[in-house]
Amino acid sequence: MIGAWVAGCMALAWPMISQAEEAKPNITPAPTVAVSEEPLASLARPEYAISLYGDLKYGPEFTHFDYVNPDAPKGGTLLDSSTGSFDTLNPFILKGDAAIGLGLMYDTLLVQSMDEPFSEYGLVAQKVEVPQDRSYATFFINPAARFSDDTRITADDVIFSFNTLIEKGNPTYRQYYASVDHLEKLDDLTVKFVFKPGDNLELPLILGDIPVLPAHYWKDKDFSKTTFDIPVGSGPYMIKDFEPGRHITYVRNKNYWAKDVPSVKGMYNFDTIRYDYYRDLDVERQAFFAGEYYYRGEFSSREWATGYDKPPVRNGNIKKDLIPNHQPRGMQGFIMNARRPLFADHRVRRALQYAMDFQWLNRAMFYGAYQRTDSYFVNSELAATGLPHGEELDILNKFRDKLPPDLFTKPYSLPDYDQENGRRKALREAMTLLNDAGWELRDQKLVNKKTGEPFRFSLMLRQPGFEKIALMMQTRLRQLGIEMDFRLIDSGQWINRLQSYDFDMTSFWWQQSLSPGNEQRFYWSSAAADQPGSRNFAGIKDPVVDQIIDLVISASNRDSLVQRTRALDRVLLWGDYTIPQWYQPADRLAYWNIFGRPSVVPTKGNSMMTWWIDPDKSKKLGKGGY
Template sequence: MKTILFASLLTVFSVLAPLHQAHAQDGDKPVITPAPTVAVDEADLAPLTTRSHGISLYGDLKYGPDFHHFDYVNPDAPKGGTLVQSSIVAFDTLNPFTLKGNPAAGLGLIYDSLMVSSADEPYAMYGLIAHSIEVPDDRSYAIFHLDPRARFQDGSDITAEDVVFSYEVLVEKGSPVYRQYFSQIEGAEVIDELTVKFTFKPGNNRETPMTVAGISIMPKKFWEGKDFAKTTFEIPVGSGAYKVASIEAGRRITYERVKDYWAADLPVNRGQNNFNTIRYDTYLDMEVQRQAFLAGEYMIRSEHSSRDWNTAYNTPAVQRGDIQKEFMPDHLPTGMQAYVLNARNPLFADKRVRRALQYGLDFQWLNRAMFYGAYHRTDSFFANSELAATGIPTGAELALLEPYRDQLPERLFTEPYKLPNFDAPNGRREALRESMTLLNEAGWEVRDKVLVNKETGQPFRFELIIRQPGLEKIALVVKSRLKQLGVEMDIRLIDTGQWVNRIQAFDFEVTTHWWTQSLTPGNEQRVFWSSEAADQPGSRNFAGIKDPVVDAMIENVASADSWEELVAATHALDRVLLWGNYVIPQWYLGGDRMVWWNIFGRPDTVPLKGMSIMRWWIDPEKATKLQMGGF
C-alpha cells in the first residue's frame, strides 16, 4: 500500500468522520479461538528457510544486520516540543480497526508492527517487534522471532500470543477490509512465548510475509471482556512510540511520547519520533481550517486547492519567511482520483454508458480556467509511474491478456486507451458524437432535450455526492457539459461523516474518490477491485467492479516473482480497468504542496517515498523566536 507521506493524512484502513459522544462499552468477549502452542524443532526448519533481520519483495536488502540508522534520518535530531496538526472532522472512537465509528486522527502512532518499511527501497521491511523473520524459499509460511525486550505501553511483555490475537481479532471483528487483505493467510500459531508462525494458503505468496509483518500489535489482555467491534472512548494500551494522553470530545486528541519506549534506540527508529507531544485539533470547515493555520493555531498542512495555493498565502508571515511554502515533487504512483460511477446501480451497469459520461469532464478547460495549469490528466490507475499502461499491450503483458481476448474489447489490443480531449481539432464535436452514439446503442435517446430510456421513458438523472465545498464549482462545470447529452446531474454537498458512511455502505450513485497506490502493488488490489470486495461493505471497491478478468489480473499482480513480472502484470490490470470505464478520471499533481511554520529542522536526504513529518524535529531556536512548538 502507498506510504502516506505526512502523518495528518489518511491511511487505507482509517477514515475520519464526525464525533458523537460515546462511552466505553463492555460486552461479550470477542470470539477468538485460542492459538495452540506447537512444538517445532528449529533444526528441522533451518535447511528449508532463510532467517534474516529483514525481508525484501524483490532483490537484496539495502541495510545489513548491523545498520545503525536509515540514511534519510538525522540520528542526532533533538527531541522535544509539541507538534500541532489538524483534522477536518471529529471522531467518535479510539478504535481505528473496525467499520463502526469514526476514528481519531493519528491513532496509528500508538501501534507498532512486527517489522517496519524503509522509505528508500520500493518494498523492504526491517525488524521492530520481531527482530528477525524466517521464511522458506516458497514463502509458504513465515516465522517471526520477537525481541525479548518488546513491551506494551503498560510495561507488559509483547508475546506471540498477542501477535496471534491481533491477527485473529482483526479478521473476525475488524473491518471487512482486513479479511480481504489477509485472505492469503491460512492461520497463525504460537510456537513458544517469543515465536509465532503464520501459514499461508497454496499459491504464490511473495508479498504475504510482508503483509503479516505490517499487522498492528495489540495486547490481548486489554481487550479481554470487551467487544472489539464497538466504538469506544476508553484509551487503549498500544505498542508504539506514542500513547493517547487526553481527548476533548469534538475538539482534539493529544498524544505523548512514551518515556520508557523500549524500541526508541532501535535502528529503524533512530532519528524519528522526535516530538514530545503531538496534537490534532478538529476543524469542521476547510476555510476555517486554513485560516487557523495562518493564525498559527497549528503548524503544518498540505494544500489541495490550486487557487488557494496561488492566492491564499500572500501574507506577511510568508513574506518574512515565518511560514515556509514548498512544492515537493515525487515519482510515486498517484493512483486514481476520479468520479466513481457505482456500477451496482442499473443506470451505470453498461460500460457504454459509463464511457459516454466521460464526455462531461473537460479537463483541459478546467486546468486552464480553475487550476492554474498545475495538474496532469489522470489516464491510469497507476499514474505518474512506470506501472501505468501505455500504448498497446505487447510482450509479457500481451501474454497475460491473450487468454481472455474473447472477454475483452477488441480495441484494447489494437489502440491505446484515450480520454476525451476537447482541445484537439474538432475534439468537442467528436466526443459529443461518440457519447451520443454509445448512449443510443445502450438504449437511450434524447426527447425534448432530455435523455430518456427508449423503453421506459425514464430520464437519465443521478446524484453526485461531494464533501468539499471547493468541489462544487468543478461539479457545476461537469453538470453543464452533461446537460448537452440530455443528462441531469444533481449535486449534493454533505458532511464528511455522512459521506464516509454512505460510501462504505455503497449507498451512492456517483462520488469522488482517490485510490492511492504504492511502488509495489499487491494484495491491496483485491480490496480495491475484486468481485469479492464488490459485495463487502467497507471494502474500497466503490465502483462495484465484478469482472473475472479483473480478478485474474489481480492474482497476476499479487503473485509476480520479479520486478519485470510485476510491471507487466500491473500494466495488464491497469489496461483492463481502464477499458471497463468504471470511473471518470480526474487529475493529479505529482507531488505535495506543503506549508509550515518555520520552527522545524528536517533531514537533508529525501528518500524514494518522500518526506515524513515524523522524521522532522522542532528547532528550539526557531520555535522560541516564533513562540511556537512548546519551547
C-alpha cells in the same frame, strides 16, 4: 502493498485533490546491497529483514535509514489539523469515524523502508524466517518489546491481534489475511504463520504490517464497538487527552522501548502532537496563518497560487515547499457505482467521460498546476502506456475474446476538448454511445428507449471546493439531456454511505504503492464488490480483472510485476469505472519556520515523523513548545 491500505483503515481521511512539486531536495537512489550469496527468500533461517524479491538496501549492521537524522533533538509540540469529526478511538473496525493519528499508538511486527519498493526491517519482531517457497513465516519477537503500560509483548498478543482483526475488525482484514491457514505458537516469543497453497510472495511482508494489540487490555472489552476509552498501545505515542470531534493530543512515550531500534531511530521526535478539528476548510486555512497549527498540506491549486500572499509568508515565518513524491499517484476520479442499473452498461460509463473538460478546468480553476490522471498507477513505471507489448500483451491475449478490441489497437485516451471542434466531437461521440446503450433524446431530455425513464443521478460530495467542478459537469451533462444533481454532506455521513455503497457517483482517491499486491483484490475484485467496507467502490465484477490480480500477486520478479500491473491497469482503464481527475507528482507543504528536517527525501515521499522542532527557531517565533 498493504501500507496505504492499512493507513486508510486507520482513518478514512483521504485528500481528494492531488499534490505538487519541490524545491531541489537531495533525493538519493536506492541501490541494493546483497546480504547473502543467494536470495533472502531461499534462506530458511531467521533474518533481520525481508524484501519482496530478495535484495535489501540496508545490511544487517545498519543503524538507521538514510532519510532520517539519527541525532534529531527530541522535544517540542507539533500542532496539526484535520477536517470533519471523530466518534471513536478504535481505528480497526468498520463502525464509526476514527480519530486522526491513532496509528501512532501501534507498532507493527516489521517496518517498511520508504526508499525501497517493498522491504521491511525488524521492529516488534526482531527477525523473520521464510523458506524458499514462502509457505510460512515465523516471527521472532524482540524480548525488549513492551506495550505503553510496560507489559511485555508476547506471541499471545500477536496471535490475539491477528485473530481479533479477522473476527471482529474491519471485514477487509478477513479477506486480506485469507491466505493464512493457521498460526502456531512455538514459544512465548515466536509465532509461525502457515499459509494455504498458492503463489503469494508478499504474504510474509503483509503479515509484517500487522499492528500489535494488547490481549490483556481487550480481554474484558468488546472490540467490535466504538469507544472513547483510551486504549493501551504498542507504538511511540499515547493519547494524552481529547474532546470528541474537536481535538486529540498525543504524547511521546519517553519510555518507548524501540526508540533506538534501527528501523525507527531518528523518527517520532515531537514530545506532543495535537490535532484540532475544523468543519470549514477556509477557517482551517486561516487558522494556519494565525499560527493555530504549524504544518499544512495544501490541496487547492488556487489557494497555493493566490492564497499565500500573507505577512508571515512574505517575512519568511512561513515556508512554502514542493516535495517530490515518486510513488504512483493512483487513481483519483469521480466513481460511477456500477451496482446501479444506470451505470451497469460500459457504453454509458464511457459516454460520461465527456462530462469532464479537464483542459478548461486546469486553465480556469487550477492555474495550470495539474496533469490529467490517465492510469490507476500514474507517475510510475507501473502505468500502462501506448499499446500492450511483451509479457503484458501475452497476458491480455489470453483474454482477447473478453476484452474490447480497441484495447489491442488504440492507446487508452480521454476526451480532449482543446482539439479542433473538440466540444462538438465529444458530444457527438457521447450521444452515439448512449444511443447504442438504449437511450435517446426526447424534448431535450435523455430517456430510456423502452421505459421512458429519464437519465438522472446524484453526485455525492464532501468537499466544498468540488461544487464548482460539479457545476461544470452538470452543464456538460445537460447538453446530453442528463440531469445530475449534487449534494455536499459531512465527512461521517460520506464515509458511512461510501462503505455501504449507497451512492450513484462520488469522488475518491485510490492510493497505490510501488509494489502492488494483495490490496488490489480489495480495490477491484468481484468478491470485494459485495463486501461492505472494501475499496471496490465502483462495484467491479470482471473475471478478467480477478485473474490478472492473481497474476500480479504471484509475480516472481520485479519485471514481471511491472508487466502484470500494466495489464491490470489497462483492463481497468478500458472498463471506464471512473471519470479520471488530476494529479501532481509532488506534495505542497506550508509550515511555520520552526522545524528541522532531514536532507534526504526518500523515493516514497516526505514523512512528517522524520522532522523535529528546532529549538532556536522555535524560541525565535515563540511557537513549537520551546
